[in-house]
Amino acid sequence: MVGEFKWDYAPAPESKDHVRLEKQYDLFIGGKFVKPLSKKYFATYNPATGEKLAEVAQANEKDVDLAVKAAKAAYDKVWKKMPGKERAKYIYRIARMIQERARELAVIESMDGGKPIRESRDVDVPLAANHFFYYAGWADKLEYAFPNRTPQSLGVAGQIIPWNFPLLMAAWKIAPALAAGNTVVLKPAETTPLTALKLAEIIRDSGLPDGVVNIITGYGDTGAAIVNHPQVNKVAFTGSTQVGKIIQKAIAGTDKKITLELGGKAANIIFEDAALDQAVEGVVNGIFFNQGHVCCAGSRLFVQESVADTVIRKLKQRMETLIVGDPLDKNTDIGAINSKEQLDKINEYIQIGINEGAEMHQSSCSIPAKGYFCKPTLFLHTSQSHRIVQEEIFGPVLAVQTFRTIEEVIEKANNIPYGLSAGVWTDKGSKIFNMTTKMRAGVVWANTYNKFDPASPFGGYKESGFGREGGLHGLAAYLKF
């Protein structure tokens, strides 16, 4: 049996039989699904097939007003007065129900957003449940979490979340808000509303008092109406830096509290003394996880010149083994790009990279003819002044540079308007500590990448936003003292 052995993995699609989707979803306001006053609906599609999955309501200003008023009433009449240990029970129950329906949530997440089932099953859904579990634990311990500071809830939190981790971002937003004693109006992204609406069903079934969590769907104007509503006391937004700036302008002069988690262009730095094969694995995980639709994606790779050839060779070899295709196939490593708009944007940046003279390398893999897909892509010989190095692409595109000295790489890594995350790969502990103090980034991973835990705060420097989510810091963002 010498010679070329072909061993393509047979398709192993996750079953969709247990998934229950309505044809049409209304707005979840005051504990039930209600028809939108706008009378308008819009469709959400599977980016891997183009198939229409469901229609969801498009909330207008009046709908938003209803939702905020429901949240305000629930806050004043019920939630504010409820002892922490009672709030905890509800939050805990939601966590358990997410676990019970994990398979359905994972499949819907992959259908609606395009991410591989391996990730939605092993990362998104379990982490979402963990966030609820974690914050359930804090609800009755606020006095201990912030001793001598008399923590108090804020009121109504208006929360707007992106399309890259729809369920997980909903959990990051809702869990700490409820634990701190606030009520919520949440808007998922227009391309990925389904798991948030499923979460609304779970919340309804959990018996959480009506109006404590309201989930409404719509486009940017719906989000703007939430931000501008006078009875919203706190705005939490995850999304693009551009929109983040608009929101910050909009709430200037009000006493609304705000946290913004915005874009990123993280540096992933490999030193010559690193465990190279594992570093390459970390780079792959850093940029190709969730098709690169990750605000903390390690989209700029810096390799020390003595190992640059080796690392790039290994990286190219590893990219060849990545399987791009059907998000519901258990063997898929890279799924579908979330939307046509996003794919167009990524392709535009790839063209920009080529025009800028960088050397492009793509995996030789095939991609499905239908749906929105992008091959894993590298750009070599890039420089700090290239647009593909400066701007967030939000796709599976990695820009590679080399460096010689530690001072040089620190300067280059920080020479960017963003500062959300960074990665450092070295076998030397002292180098790790040196680097972490000098990186202007909210999260610095050492010898790993894209690791998330509910107990660990997450957030940015500079134009990557402010405020933290996760851990005690994430709780503090929903309290006044």
Place this chain on the structure above:
Amino acid sequence: MYPDLSNSPVVDQVGIEERVARFNTRSIKKETKLQGLKLALNMIDLTTLEGKDTEGKVEQMCYKAMHPADDIPGLPTVAAVCVYPTHVKTARRALQGSSVKIASVSTAFPSGNSTSDIKIADTKFALDNGADEIDMVISRGEFLRGNYHFVYDEIAAVKEACGKARLKVILETGELSTLDNIRKASDIAIAAGADFIKTSTGKIQPAATMPVTLVMLQAIKDHYDRTGIMVGMKPAGGISTAKGALQYLVMLYETLGPKWMSNEWFRFGASSLANDVILQLAKEYKGVYYSKDYISND
């Protein structure tokens, strides 16, 4: 040539384990599974290495090696039988006319604690009796003491004694304690002329594990990229299920690629694995699981 060990990269255990976990989430079904199971069967070094081994047991095992399960059509033979030097002659007779190879452990297996002269003599005895392949053990004591040159020289000497016979070098990874050491030992063995590197004797726990095997595969890969020379890999001990074997094959496929997917370059050292593979193959063909009573224990 003695290797430049400064070229041996460090190994991050957490990273290795994460990579292995990812291999294990690959879903191997249908035709892919069938192909993988047949290949796994064809890669087995059917092994008996006990003090109480008898001629009869070796003969029975040799028959099994040639006829793993005659009621299932189109099954390959296993790759080789693996025995002590004193049983090579019996195996040679029993395997007359078959393509199944004879591997013999040598060099004072399993501890390797003996003089160089005895180790060479042990190897020559096995070869004179008809062994096709030699599975030697390295001197772990000398390795752990930092006496790498000694280890290198000993492997090179056995390789010379082997002539055309292929040499598998057992690192006994369960005694090397760190993945960094395993990488270093792999690089030394490869540089000294190993045709295969092998994890374990099967006498020490832990024997073969996927993380350890991955480190060794990466050493093989780096050597290949540097020189264009292929080296084989043999995890041995502890792999007893077909599912486990398929996971190793996924790891092999995604680390070294299709060129290594044959028993020229990859072996499983195992005694009970063959029967589980046969059980799974029978299920693929007949649609139902056999009772284990239908499969010979030879």
